[in-house]
Amino acid sequence: MTAPPVTAPNTVPVTALPTNSGARNGRAAWIMLASGWSANQFSALLGAYRSHLGLTESTVTGLFAVYVVGLIPALLLAGPLADRRGRRPVALTALALNVLSTVFLMAGGAWGGTWLLLPGRFLTGVSAGALLAAGSAWIKELSGSPRRSGLFVSAGFATGGLVAACIARWAPWPMVTAYVPHLVLGALAGSLALAAPETGGSLPVHGCEAAREDAGHRFRRTVLPLAPWVFAAPTIGFVTLPSTLHSGLVLTGVATAVVPGTGLLTARRAPATPAASLLVVAVGTAIAAVAAATANEPLALLAAIVLGAGYGLALTHGLTRTAALAPPHRLARWTAWFWTVAYLGMFTPYVLTLLGHVTTTPVLLTAVTLAALAHAGFVLRKGREQ
Structure with a gap:
């Protein structure tokens, strides 16, 4: 009861x-x-x-x-x-x-x-x-x-x-x-x-302490590690790429709209899993690397669309899992933690700019692609083990 x-x-x-x-x-x-x-x-x-x-x-x-x-x-x-x-x-x-x-x-x-x-x-x-x-x-x-x-x-x-x-x-x-x-x-x-x-x-409802600790462990282990990709993907699409290609004001505005717009459509239609989110982000950054290497604006726009889809999947999964795991009296607190870690991903363009003194943007975007693929592989392996 x-x-x-x-x-x-x-x-x-x-x-x-x-x-x-x-x-x-x-x-x-x-x-x-x-x-x-x-x-x-x-x-x-x-x-x-x-x-x-x-x-x-x-x-x-x-x-x-x-x-x-x-x-x-x-x-x-x-x-x-x-x-x-x-x-x-x-x-x-x-x-x-x-x-x-x-x-x-x-x-x-x-x-x-x-x-x-x-x-x-x-x-x-x-x-x-x-x-x-x-x-x-x-x-x-x-x-x-x-x-x-x-x-x-x-x-x-x-x-x-x-x-x-x-x-x-x-x-x-x-x-x-x-x-x-x-x-x-x-x-x-x-x-x-x-x-x-x-x-x-809401006030705390007394229940199984072990269950609450398990929920917190799963939140920290599965939701928070995915969170930085939520904004790492879109900022690459509408900050890093337009800056690299020296796009004009209107094209920059289009990229700013296309990325979250695609995320909105994806979040409404597609089922969200962490592995799918990461794989889509990896495809987007791979296309972005080619677009940056060739200075191809249509290809950059395609990369922005794919990165937007990855953003939508990651955001939907993060909010859904946070709501499922959080105790009712801590829902706002856990949601705040998720958004906080997600916003750390907004520093991605600045990190890429700093590292741009060491190597080129296409090489850095390739490294981001490999990181997303590695994270996806880790998620899939952990899923098979459970």
């Missing part, structure tokens, strides 16, 4: 949600779309910041990196906070910060002030981290689907970068107007999420 769910005051257990509330509560997932949009709208404008504001390469790199500086601590703090205080207040506060970060970026673009761009990017990272931790757990409990938050984040990654790049290319005042869609999206997402109830704040 199982114990009934124990919840903190002023929360609604997942099992107590009305059966007809799925569509209404599922609309809260739009906050994850806003999070993904805010992250990639800036990435697609890196070239424009260089040309319009005259920012140096080191300044642009610093603006990109400060996002991660804000994101990782926010993930690690927001996960436990959402488990203790509830998902809803943390997620809605993070969304408000997400919109505020875009206001800072717009002001920085209007007045050409790096001193405004820096806090804008930092707040983008903080708000995105809190949304990924609290929002992912909240959306999973509201919808019953651990992959829904990943689908909406991927949709935001895909559309935010492409829309921002197109606006920056053809609209007036690009460093301001490119951010307007996110303000509208953030306001819409917030209005939809306000109608969704709280689901978290």
Whole structure:
């Protein structure tokens, strides 16, 4: 006989949600779309910041990196906070910060002030981290689907970068107007999420300690090692390849959209296993190596598509397994750990750039291919042993 769910005051257990509330509560997932949009709208404008504001390469790199500086601590703090205080207040506060970060970026673009761009990017990272931790757990409990938050984040990654790049290319005042869609999206997402109830704040349910320890061991041993590939794959597709081939603003924006867009389609349609994820990433990096060696942009676009598929598979598997293994009262915390390790993969382009002084990009991408194949072989061997 199982114990009934124990919840903190002023929360609604997942099992107590009305059966007809799925569509209404599922609309809260739009906050994850806003999070993904805010992250990639800036990435697609890196070239424009260089040309319009005259920012140096080191300044642009610093603006990109400060996002991660804000994101990782926010993930690690927001996960436990959402488990203790509830998902809803943390997620809605993070969304408000997400919109505020875009206001800072717009002001920085209007007045050409790096001193405004820096806090804008930092707040983008903080708000995105809190949304990924609290929002992912909240959306999973509201919808019953651990992959829904990943689908909406991927949709935001895909559309935010492409829309921002197109606006920056053809609209007036690009460093301001490119951010307007996110303000509208953030306001819409917030209005939809306000109608969704709280689901978290669960108290620990006493059970088998050995089972909980086994779940934690499997999470650390199988889920976390795969996590860095989640963002290593897409950043190779829309950062390393465009930089190596010196692609223009629009093509860079297309790559920024194609990678997560393919991931979104793959996550919706294909079954996700760690070995399949790694094998697809290996194929993508192999194609990327050839594209970098031959300076072939169509081949680079194909590599971006395949890498996007690998990203979608890895993300779907990671979120699904995390939700399956995590105790209910620690879901946000474990989800935050998964996202934190996943974001370490975003440093891949910088590692490749540093190692570029030693050898060529095609050689480095070949090494990444071999690493993905070796990891896939390890996963398959461990699977046969169990």
